[in-house]
Amino acid sequence: MCGIIGYVGEKDATPILLEGLRKLEYRGYDSSGVGVFDSNKDQIVVRKIKGKIKDLTELIKNQPLSRSSLGISHTRWATHGAPNKTNSHPHFDCSKNILLVHNGIIENYESLKFMLQNKGHKFVSETDTEVIAHLVEEYYQGDLLVAVRKAIRQLRGAFALGVISKDHPDQLVAARIGSPLIIGIGKNENFIASDVPAILDATKRVVYLKDGEMALITKENVEVSTFAGKKVPLKVDKVTFSVDAVQKQGFAHFMLKEIHEQPDVLRQMLKTRLKGNQVCLEGLNLKDKELKGFTRIIVVACGTAYHAGMVGRYLIEKMTGIPVSVEAASEFRYRDPIVDKKTLILAVSQSGETADTLAAVREARRKGARLVSICNAVGSSLARESDGILYTHAGPEIGVASTKAYIAQIAMLYLMALKMSGFHKKISEAQRQKIIKDFKKLPVLYEDILKNKQKVAKIAKKNSHFGCFLFLGRNVNFPSALEGALKLKEISYIPAEGYAAGEMKHGPIALIDEYRAVVCIAPQSDVYEKMISNMQEIRARKGKIIAIATQGDDAIKKHANHVIYVPETNNLLTPLLVALPLQLLAYYIAVQLGCDVDQPRNLAKSVTVE
Numbered sequence: 211m212c213g214i215i216g217y218v219g220e221k222d223a224t225p226i227l228l229e230g231l232r233k234l235e236y237r238g239y240d241s242s243g244v245g246v247f248d249s250n251k252d253q254i255v256v257r258k259i260k261g262k263i264k265d266l267t268e269l270i271k272n273q274p275l276s277r278s279s280l281g282i283s284h285t286r287w288a289t290h291g292a293p294n295k296t297n298s299h300p301h302f303d304c305s306k307n308i309l310l311v312h313n314g315i316i317e318n319y320e321s322l323k324f325m326l327q328n329k330g331h332k333f334v335s336e337t338d339t340e341v342i343a344h345l346v347e348e349y350y351q352g353d354l355l356v357a358v359r360k361a362i363r364q365l366r367g368a369f370a371l372g373v374i375s376k377d378h379p380d381q382l383v384a385a386r387i388g389s390p391l392i393i394g395i396g397k398n399e400n401f402i403a404s405d406v407p408a409i410l411d412a413t414k415r416v417v418y419l420k421d422g423e424m425a426l427i428t429k430e431n432v433e434v435s436t437f438a439g440k441k442v443p444l445k446v447d448k449v450t451f452s453v454d455a456v457q458k459q460g461f462a463h464f465m466l467k468e469i470h471e472q473p474d475v476l477r478q479m480l481k482t483r484l485k486g487n488q489v490c491l492e493g494l495n496l497k498d499k500e501l502k503g504f505t506r507i508i509v510v511a512c513g514t515a516y517h518a519g520m521v522g523r524y525l526i527e528k529m530t531g532i533p534v535s536v537e538a539a540s541e542f543r544y545r546d547p548i549v550d551k552k553t554l555i556l557a558v559s560q561s562g563e564t565a566d567t568l569a570a571v572r573e574a575r576r577k578g579a580r581l582v583s584i585c586n587a588v589g590s591s592l593a594r595e596s597d598g599i600l601y602t603h604a605g606p607e608i609g610v611a612s613t614k615a616y617i618a619q620i621a622m623l624y625l626m627a628l629k630m631s632g633f634h635k636k637i638s639e640a641q642r643q644k645i646i647k648d649f650k651k652l653p654v655l656y657e658d659i660l661k662n663k664q665k666v667a668k669i670a671k672k673n674s675h676f677g678c679f680l681f682l683g684r685n686v687n688f689p690s691a692l693e694g695a696l697k698l699k700e701i702s703y704i705p706a707e708g709y710a711a712g713e714m715k716h717g718p719i720a721l722i723d724e725y726r727a728v729v730c731i732a733p734q735s736d737v738y739e740k741m742i743s744n745m746q747e748i749r750a751r752k753g754k755i756i757a758i759a760t761q762g763d764d765a766i767k768k769h770a771n772h773v774i775y776v777p778e779t780n781n782l783l784t785p786l787l788v789a790l791p792l793q794l795l796a797y798y799i800a801v802q803l804g805c806d807v808d809q810p811r812n813l814a815k816s817v818t819v820e
């Protein structure tokens with residue numbers, strides 16, 4: 211997800227573009243850039259940098275841009291090509307006549323790049339975006355709109371584009387399919403933007419471009435047409451949201467927005483990583499023979515990523531028979547670990563900048579282990595230091611409490627287990643196909659759970675007074691219990707402990723009384739009856755139980771004070787499902803207690819120090 215802004219009008223474009231980028235920083239912030247038409251030089255001048263918008267602002271302060279009435283800008287969340295100055299937008303064509311910004315993914319960019327290189331085009335970046343700029347140049351014969359129209363017909367994938375040309379200092383061309391783009395209608399000025407917050411300071415009048423539409427924009431006029439050239443009547447809407455609300459797309463908090471993004475995060479992963487029933491681990495950078503050759507796997511991670519790794523252990527061991535250990539990176543790094551070249555180190559990290567995880571993998575590499583990382587931040591330190599990198603592409607996760615990154619990490623571990631299960635025949639092909647079939651159903655099941663979120667909110671409200679929570683789970687949902695406890699404690703500050711349910715009688719049962727709430731994760735599985743026994747022991751001691759159970763399980767109601775249902779699925783997939791009610795429970799309790807859900811006290815989104 212990236213942020214685009216464009217301006218054509220009578221004011222100086224640069225400050226408008228920078229302010230707009232600041233409002234879109236939630237969409238991506240690993241690098242950014244601005245390009246404006248400089249009428250004194252009769253050319254387009256660009257400033258771009260790796261880093262946050264404040265770094266770009268500082269750069270422009272030190273290297274000012276001339277006053278200009280036309281410009282485009284972009285803040286990036288890297289997908290193709292590491293975050294650096296060269297890969298940041300805007301991108302030029304060869305002649306530096308065309309300048310372009312893009313949000314989305316061009317699926318056929320490699321073949322187009324090859325064709326353009328054969329025609330003599332010279333590329334400077336690794337991005338798919340730059341290909342579009344050269345494609346427009348290829349079709350440009352003086353009419354910018356026509357050249358863009360011809361170029362986008364060659365593109366496959368998702369794109370929102372802003373394009374300018376030094377031959378047309380009064381024109382802005384925009385186009386979109388699969389990525390959002392709006393037009394802001396001002397007085398003697400007009401804007402394009404990825405999202406409303408970027409232009410709200412200037413106007414509340416917007417045109418929401420639809421998929422397959424493009425526009426020719428000057429300071430006085432906006433003409434919308436289809437990609438085929440058919441004119442589209444201008445429909446101007448009035449924005450009623452506040453900037454803050456729109457950045458959260460109407461959700462009260464980024465965390466809630468990101469919880470709701472989870473169905474699409476999974477959909478995107480399934481679309482790009484499961485071709486039919488073939489698992490595609492692009493970026494793994496390991497030959498099948500190498501993958502088969504590992505005799506053990508060590509997962510290293512911290513916090514939520516560590517819990518995802520624990521789920522992964524059950525999956526990989528169950529589906530391949532390879533022994534997996536999961537280590538808190540902060541412990542692993544000091545333990546003088548026993549690793550060799552037959553050990554695969556699997557690092558899991560949303561940010562790819564967690565100091566303990568980086569130190570752990572460096573230690574393992576020093577001892578000769580191979581390293582594959584599962585990471586969300588493209589081009590992060592961890593990504594750069596890994597032999598293979600599996601990007602989750604979950605998009606920027608703004609809420610400090612990890613949600614969509616967690617399920618994306620687990621999903622990637624499923625994909626790895628499925629890939630490796632083909633080598634080790636620990637499960638039958640029929641079982642493998644059944645898991646894949648159930649896996650593909652998950653996004654819809656997510657939506658079912660989210661439809662019932664108000665039931666979770668009610669239960670949360672009724673239980674937000676408890677001063678202590680215990681989370682219990684077994685087998686593949688023991689990590690779910692740990693994660694549920696972490697979610698609650700980190701955003702509500704309520705002491706919460708996750709435990710293997712079988713361990714309850716070895717100590718935690720002393721905690722149970724009417725003043726404690728116990729969350730029991732008890733979907734249908736071969737340990738379900740054991741969970742019911744735990745619940746009976748808790749009820750006998752007046753503990754209050756919130757059960758997470760499989761839809762249709764009425765029997766569990768007599769053992770619990772509240773039941774939150776999830777749809778039925780393959781037992782191995784249940785950690786992906788129960789994660790949602792656990793996230794929602796923590797969220798609504800924290801909201802009920804008036805906590806700062808997105809930026810909980812004492813926490814940072816990425817722990818880059820020890």
Ligand code: AGP
Pocket residue numbers: 512513514515558559560561562563564567610611612613700814815816817
């Ligand atoms: C989880 O909600 C926390 N934000 C924290 O535990 C986090 O998972 C941990 O710091 C690891 O971060 P990483 O995934 O970026 O390495």
